[in-house]
Amino acid sequence: MIRSMTGYGAGEETLADGTSIAVEIRTVNHRHLNVRVRLPRGWQRLEEGVVELVRSTLARGSVSVAVGCEGGGGEEPAPVLDLDRARHYAELMRALSRELASGEGDYRATVSLDALVRLPGVLAVSESAAPAVNEDALGRCVETALGGVVAMREAEGGRLESALRRSLREIGEMVAAIEAAAPARLLRERDRLRARVAILAERPEVDEERLAREIAYLAERWDIAEEIVRIRSHMALVADTMSADQETGEAGGPARVGKRLGFVVQEMSREANTIAAKANDAAISAAAVVVKEKLEVVREQLENVE
Numbered sequence: 001m002i003r004s005m006t007g008y009g010a011g012e013e014t015l016a017d018g019t020s021i022a023v024e025i026r027t028v029n030h031r032h033l034n035v036r037v038r039l040p041r042g043w044q045r046l047e048e049g050v051v052e053l054v055r056s057t058l059a060r061g062s063v064s065v066a067v068g069c070e071g072g073g074g075e076e077p078a079p080v081l082d083l084d085r086a087r088h089y090a091e092l093m094r095a096l097s098r099e100l101a102s103g104e105g106d107y108r109a110t111v112s113l114d115a116l117v118r119l120p121g122v123l124a125v126s127e128s129a130a131p132a133v134n135e136d137a138l139g140r141c142v143e144t145a146l147g148g149v150v151a152m153r154e155a156e157g158g159r160l161e162s163a164l165r166r167s168l169r170e171i172g173e174m175v176a177a178i179e180a181a182a183p184a185r186l187l188r189e190r191d192r193l194r195a196r197v198a199i200l201a202e203r204p205e206v207d208e209e210r211l212a213r214e215i216a217y218l219a220e221r222w223d224i225a226e227e228i229v230r231i232r233s234h235m236a237l238v239a240d241t242m243s244a245d246q247e248t249g250e251a252g253g254p255a256r257v258g259k260r261l262g263f264v265v266q267e268m269s270r271e272a273n274t275i276a277a278k279a280n281d282a283a284i285s286a287a288a289v290v291v292k293e294k295l296e297v298v299r300e301q302l303e304n305v306e
Contacts, residue, residue, distance in 0.1 A: 002164075002242050002257055003306040004156030005029040005061035009148025011141035014071075015134060022068045023141040025054075025149050029304045030062035031259075037065045043133055050142055057146045059256045060306050065145075067138065079123040086122045153306065160301055161242050167298045168235055171268075171291055178275060178287045179228050185281045186222070222278050227271045231291075234268045258305030265302060269295050 005027060012022045035054050037047045054063055093116075117123050193214060238261055269292060276288035 001154065001245060002157045002161050002261075003150070003153040004160055005153065005258070005304050005306050006156055007061075007149035007152040009145040009150075009152065011144030011148070013137050013141050015137060018071045019134070020070050021134065021137050021141050022070075023138070023145045024066045025142075025145040026064045027058065027061040027149055027153070030060060033058060033060050033063070035063045035065065037067070039067045040069045043067065043069075043138075046133065046135055046138060049135065049139065053139065053142050053146065057150065058306070060258065065142070067141075081123060082121055085119075086116055089116055089119050089122065157305070160305060164242065164298060164301055165239070167294055167301070168238060171294050171298075172232075172235060174287045174291045174294070175228055175231055178224070178284050178291075181281065181283050181287070182222075182224060185279075185284065189280075222280055224275045224278050224284075227275050227278075231268055231271045234264050234271070237264055256306065258302050261305060262299065262302050265295055265299050269299075 006029065007027045008025070010022070010024045012020065014020045033055065035051045037050050039047060039050075050065055050067070054065065241257060241261060272288050272291045272295060276285055276292070279285040279288060
């Protein structure tokens with residue numbers, strides 16, 4: 001089974017004191033696993049735990065985790081004015097103005113309130129007013145949200161798998177056509193060589209033994225049997241991987257199946273290029289081009305596979 005990297009999930013829990021914790025997780029495709037977490041003020045120490053939960057569930061993708069907390073004393077608290085700090089800043093600003101003032105006489109500095117309240121510590125939010133941290137409840141909400149993400153990824157993965165299998169069937173049909181056309185290509189080349197030798201020698205008799213050696217040389221040079229065998233082996237590996245249960249990666253989380261399949265498709269493209277180079281036949285060359293086009297479609301589909 002394969003999973004898409006596009007998903008969404010949400011989890012929410014209301015505690016006994018009326019506090020409501022809500023978690024939303026959104027994921028899109030990414031080459032690696034990139035997790036971004038937005039937590040309420042004062043909860044930053046829980047970020048690592050949230051990231052670990054995500055890593056244990058998802059293998060790849062850009063993941064955005066948004067955590068909210070409301071009610072139960074968790075509303076956004078009003079800022080607190082530190083008058084002593086404000087007076088200190090104001091006096092410093094007046095002293096600076098007097099120091100920089102030119103000319104003589106009394107100098108009065110005008111202190112801008114707008115500038116004053118922007119200075120560090122003049123307006124602050126008490127840490128004691130931050131929402132109470134409940135690590136267990138947060139973990140449960142994250143797990144619920146991740147469950148929704150996985151369900152959506154699996155549903156989308158099922159649709160991707162159907163499209164991939166359809167593409168593989170079409171590639172298999174083209175490979176079979178190439179395999180069927182290969183023997184006739186050698187027969188045509190044998191007849192062409194026989195005719196050319198007869199014309200050059202100006203006699204109808206042809207050295208069949210030498211002609212046979214030339215045909216054997218061309219058969220070895222143009223042989224595409226190994227490439228066909230390898231393409232079919234790669235196709236079987238892709239099909240088996242899609243049918244297998246979700247694997248576990250080296251770090252204990254899910255395996256990055258999409259990346260592995262991408263490498264396999266890259267190898268299939270190399271084999272198709274070799275067939276096209278060896279073809280020396282219009283029909284086989286055209287079929288090899290179609291195979292490469294369909295492999296490019298598969299590669300694009302795999303970009304959203306976890």
